[in-house]
Structures are given as C-alpha cells and as structure tokens.
Amino acid sequence: MGPKYKILLVEDKESLRTVYAEYLRMEGFVVDEAKDGQEALDKAMAQKYDLVLLDVMLPKVDGLEVLKSLKSNPQTKDTKVYMLTVLGRDTVIKEGFDIGADGYLIKDKITPPMIKEEILQALSPKAS
Amino acid sequence: MQPPLDPRKILSELYVKNLELYRERSRIHEIIQQVAEVVFAVDQDYKITLFNKTAEAVFNFSQEKAAGMSADRVVKLSRDEVFFSVKEYAFKKEATLNEINKKSITAIDRLGRKFYYRLNFAHTLMETGEKECVITLTNITNEVEEDKRKDEFIFVTGHELKTPVTIIKNNLWMFRYLFAGKETLTPRQKELLNNTSEELIHLNKLTTDLLDLSRIAQNRLVLNVRDCNIDQVLKDIGDSFSQMANKQGLKFSVSKGQFGMVKADKERIYEVFENLLSNAFKYTEKGYIKIGIARQKSHLKILIVDSGAGIERKDYPKIFTKFGRGSEGLKVHENGASTGLGLYVTKNLVEQMGGKIGFTSEKGKGTEFWFTLKRT
The missing domain is CATH 3.30.450.20 (PAS domain)
Known part of the structure; x- marks a missing residue:
C-alpha cells in the first residue's frame, strides 16, 4: 500500500456511501464522508483532501455547483475531483469536464476495486 | 330501323x-x-x-x-x-x-x-x-407528443431503477468481499448468492438498454469517446464471459495479441461487447464462441463468431431495428426472452464511436457479428 491518501466521499445514498467508504478504509485510504453538497463544501474548506469523489445529484447544493466552487477556489482548485454518476446522465459528464472535473465513474458499471484503481491512477505521480 | x-x-x-x-x-x-x-x-x-x-x-x-x-x-x-x-x-x-x-x-x-x-x-x-x-x-402532433412522454417515462423509470440496482450490486459485492477466504458459506448458500448476482447483472443490462433506448429516441445519447486501451477491455470481457462458457459447455476464445488504443467510450464499449456476446451465448447450444480481431488500415475490426442457431434470411432487415427480433428471438430461451433492444442500442453506440457494425450468418450453422473502431 502506498501513501495514505485522504479521500472525501460525497454521496447522498447512505448504503452506497457506507459500502464505498468501508471498502476504501479497508484498503488503507483515509475517508471522510459527506451526505450533501453543503457538507461537502464545508469539509473541503476545513481541510485538504487528495481526491474528492463527488456524486452529481445531491441535496442542498448540486454536485456540479460543488465542483464549480471547488475548482474556482485557490485553496481547493488543485484537489482532484471525480464525478460519481449513473448511466444516462451523459450531458452531466460533459458539463463536469467543462467545469474542470478530473474524471468520472459510472456507479452502476463499477465495483469498489475499480474505484480504488481509478483513485490510485489519478493520484500516481506520473498522472499529474 | x-x-x-x-x-x-x-x-x-x-x-x-x-x-x-x-x-x-x-x-x-x-x-x-x-x-x-x-x-x-x-x-x-x-x-x-x-x-x-x-x-x-x-x-x-x-x-x-x-x-x-x-x-x-x-x-x-x-x-x-x-x-x-x-x-x-x-x-x-x-x-x-x-x-x-x-x-x-x-x-x-x-x-x-x-x-x-x-x-x-x-x-x-x-x-x-x-x-x-x-x-x-x-x-401528428398528438402522436409525437405522446411518444416524447413515453420516452421521458422510460428514461425516468430506467434512471430510478438504476439506483437500487447499483446499491444491491455493491452490497452483494461487499458481502462476498467480507466473506472472502472464510469458509463460512455452505454450497447452497453460495449458489443462492451466485444466482442473485447473475439475475442482477441481467436486470442491470435491461435497465441500461432502456436508458440508452430513451436517450437515442430523445437524440440525447452523448458518448465520451476518448483513447481507450482495447487490450484491457478484451481481457476484462474474456474473464467475465469464460465463466459463462464453462457453465454452458462452450469453447470460448479471445484473439491473442496486443492491439493498442482505439477511439471509444470506456464504459459503452463494454456494453457493445456484452450485448453481442450475450446474444451469442443465448443462441448457441453447442460448439464455440470466439472473439477475433483484424487490424485494418485505420480501424480495428472485431468479430464475434458463434456456432449457434444462425439468422434466417427473412429476418435480416429486422436485426438492427428498434424492438426488432428474428424468429429465434421470439422464442423463449433459457436465459430469458429477447426485448429487441440490444442490437439497436449496440448499433447506435458503435456508430457514435465512429465505427460500423454488421453481420453474416447461416441458418443452423452460426453467426458472425463484426464492428469496427478507429485506431489511434
């Protein structure tokens, strides 16, 4: 296991969030959880994360809004952000990339190990 | 007179x-x-x-x-x-x-x-x-509007189905993961778990097809076509379908070699393979299914060949149409009935990635589906 990466996991569906967080912790990541857009912004401002996994459809503040805030704030703009979405929200992915997302994951197509792979790839020194 | x-x-x-x-x-x-x-x-x-x-x-x-x-x-x-x-x-x-x-x-x-x-x-x-x-x-305004409402309904329903399906899939995955290495499950318990996973894959595929269908109808199917490593895709696909081949007693092979990068949507390319292969598996009772690859000048041609039921000539025009099913598709098969969505969706996906799709077939001997992807 490489360095202990700090991940912020933003997902409103509790059972999904729990499984992702549980798995990633077992694999050695430090994981903070947020259940809505506001909580995500609060946490991202309070401390530095290596990567944010960001659900797009969120209560309170929409995922794309969160992304916009993170990417326009000097304090957080270098934090990698991967969008979490389900199939069929194709335009959302494009919008996300336009705002500055670093990647996306389609929840119904992936398993927890694939999330781990994506995170490691995104954070490996040669990727940046 | x-x-x-x-x-x-x-x-x-x-x-x-x-x-x-x-x-x-x-x-x-x-x-x-x-x-x-x-x-x-x-x-x-x-x-x-x-x-x-x-x-x-x-x-x-x-x-x-x-x-x-x-x-x-x-x-x-x-x-x-x-x-x-x-x-x-x-x-x-x-x-x-x-x-x-x-x-x-x-x-x-x-x-x-x-x-x-x-x-x-x-x-x-x-x-x-x-x-x-x-x-x-x-x-025909009423018909058109009715059709639009129908497409929107299919989209919303498909989308709403995706969330619970995703949660169940992840929970099942986690369940296995937590049990890994511990011999605490009986064979019967394992069997129940495996059956549930298989059915879930089927349900997930169905909702994916429905979503794609509504996106195509609404002209809103947007793909993220980027450089994609086809070797990785072939490996994943090979791994996931060899199990099914074992179970059905079919010979299954994937062309050996390094084929490099192609232009594709990294998620949807799996869908294309899954749709074509699940058809091959559905209609092949004995013999083989193989994935062949041919390098062409600017494209890679991928062939899915089976020794299955084949397609009757009269069914050719129906194959890629929305809800179109050949005579075989109308029968109820062990692995479920055909919805007539898979190949319609597949054709649209391949074309949006900049490729072409087609087939040749002989009734009773087998079918060969092929599609092309741009090489980079």
Whole structure:
C-alpha cells in the first residue's frame, strides 16, 4: 500500500456511501464522508483532501455547483475531483469536464476495486 | 330501323349529365376543402394549383392569394428546424420521398405553437400531359407528443431503477468481499448468492438498454469517446464471459495479441461487447464462441463468431431495428426472452464511436457479428 491518501466521499445514498467508504478504509485510504453538497463544501474548506469523489445529484447544493466552487477556489482548485454518476446522465459528464472535473465513474458499471484503481491512477505521480 | 334523333332530347340529356358532373365536381372539391389534412398541389413550375381550407389555416394564406404563387413562398414548413422546400421533393423519385418523414416536419402557427406533420407526395398525370404534385400533410402532433412522454417515462423509470440496482450490486459485492477466504458459506448458500448476482447483472443490462433506448429516441445519447486501451477491455470481457462458457459447455476464445488504443467510450464499449456476446451465448447450444480481431488500415475490426442457431434470411432487415427480433428471438430461451433492444442500442453506440457494425450468418450453422473502431 502506498501513501495514505485522504479521500472525501460525497454521496447522498447512505448504503452506497457506507459500502464505498468501508471498502476504501479497508484498503488503507483515509475517508471522510459527506451526505450533501453543503457538507461537502464545508469539509473541503476545513481541510485538504487528495481526491474528492463527488456524486452529481445531491441535496442542498448540486454536485456540479460543488465542483464549480471547488475548482474556482485557490485553496481547493488543485484537489482532484471525480464525478460519481449513473448511466444516462451523459450531458452531466460533459458539463463536469467543462467545469474542470478530473474524471468520472459510472456507479452502476463499477465495483469498489475499480474505484480504488481509478483513485490510485489519478493520484500516481506520473498522472499529474 | 332506328328512330330519328330528337335534338331536344339530346340537349336535355346533355344538360342532366352536365349537372351531374358539376355536382360530382363540387362534391369532390368540397371534400378536399373540408378534410382535416392539409391538401395542396403544385404544377411543374411549383406554382400552387390547389389549396384547401386546412392549408389556409395552417399557412395563414387565403386560397385566392395562394393560387398561382410559388409554393415555397406560401408553404412554411421546417424539417428538423431547417426550411423545407417543396421544390426539393415535388416530382422526385419514391426513394427520395421515403426519406422525408425520417426527420420531423413542423409548422408554427400564428400563436407560436408548434405542430408536427407527416408528409405525403402523390404525382398525377393529366390527360393533357401536364403533371401535378398533390401534397398532403397529416397532423401528428398528438402522436409525437405522446411518444416524447413515453420516452421521458422510460428514461425516468430506467434512471430510478438504476439506483437500487447499483446499491444491491455493491452490497452483494461487499458481502462476498467480507466473506472472502472464510469458509463460512455452505454450497447452497453460495449458489443462492451466485444466482442473485447473475439475475442482477441481467436486470442491470435491461435497465441500461432502456436508458440508452430513451436517450437515442430523445437524440440525447452523448458518448465520451476518448483513447481507450482495447487490450484491457478484451481481457476484462474474456474473464467475465469464460465463466459463462464453462457453465454452458462452450469453447470460448479471445484473439491473442496486443492491439493498442482505439477511439471509444470506456464504459459503452463494454456494453457493445456484452450485448453481442450475450446474444451469442443465448443462441448457441453447442460448439464455440470466439472473439477475433483484424487490424485494418485505420480501424480495428472485431468479430464475434458463434456456432449457434444462425439468422434466417427473412429476418435480416429486422436485426438492427428498434424492438426488432428474428424468429429465434421470439422464442423463449433459457436465459430469458429477447426485448429487441440490444442490437439497436449496440448499433447506435458503435456508430457514435465512429465505427460500423454488421453481420453474416447461416441458418443452423452460426453467426458472425463484426464492428469496427478507429485506431489511434
């Protein structure tokens, strides 16, 4: 296991969030959880994360809004952000990339190990 | 001997016949005027020769004014938001005319409301040798709107189904992960778990097809076509389908070699393989299924070959159509009935990635589906 990466996991569906967080912790990541857009912004401002996994459809503040805030704030703009979405929200992915997302994951197509792979790839020194 | 002709009798008969003709003519005229369809006609110079009451209302032109005017100055229609010219289609061949309704024909009324129409062209040859083109428009706004509501419903339903399916899938995955290495499950418990996973994959595929279908119908299917490592895809696909091959007692092989990068959507390319392979597995009882790859100049050609039921020649035109199923697809198979969505969706996905798709088949011997992807 490489360095202990700090991940912020933003997902409103509790059972999904729990499984992702549980798995990633077992694999050695430090994981903070947020259940809505506001909580995500609060946490991202309070401390530095290596990567944010960001659900797009969120209560309170929409995922794309969160992304916009993170990417326009000097304090957080270098934090990698991967969008979490389900199939069929194709335009959302494009919008996300336009705002500055670093990647996306389609929840119904992936398993927890694939999330781990994506995170490691995104954070490996040669990727940046 | 014939009786002498009586001029008065002839005259009165002529008068009666003439009156009948006149009445008949007025009747036909009145029918054309009053039908719900827009009816108008143009001569060989594309000038209006006939213009009924519905046409008056739709195009906001009186018959008197329209008569003799160039059709393109009177008839304001759009075809997929582009001005539709009657000139371009009147007196054209059937093949051209068949294309017309493939895009939506619309008109905007005085109040700014949008209406959808189906166009029909008919050519008439007069006894004088002159040609006229009669054009009718049927208002299909209700059908089009109903169809849109249906597509939106399918999309919303498919989308709502995705969340629970995703959660169940992840929970099952985690369940296995937490049990890994510990021999605490009985064979029967494992079997139940495996069956649940398999059915879930089927359910997930079905919802994916439904979502894709509604996206295609709404013209909103957007792919993220980027550089994609086809070797990784082939490895993943090989791994996930070899289990199924074992279970069904089929030989399954994937072409060896390094094929590098292609232009593809990294998620949807899996869908393409899954759709083609699940068909192959569904219709192949014994023999083999293999994935072959051929390098072409600018493309990679991928072949999915099986020794299965094959496709009957009469079914060829149906294969890639929406809800189209061949005779085999209409039967209920062990692995579920066919919805007729898979190949329609697959074709759209391949084409949006910049590739082509096709097949060759022989009834009773097997089928070969192929598709191409751009090499980078």
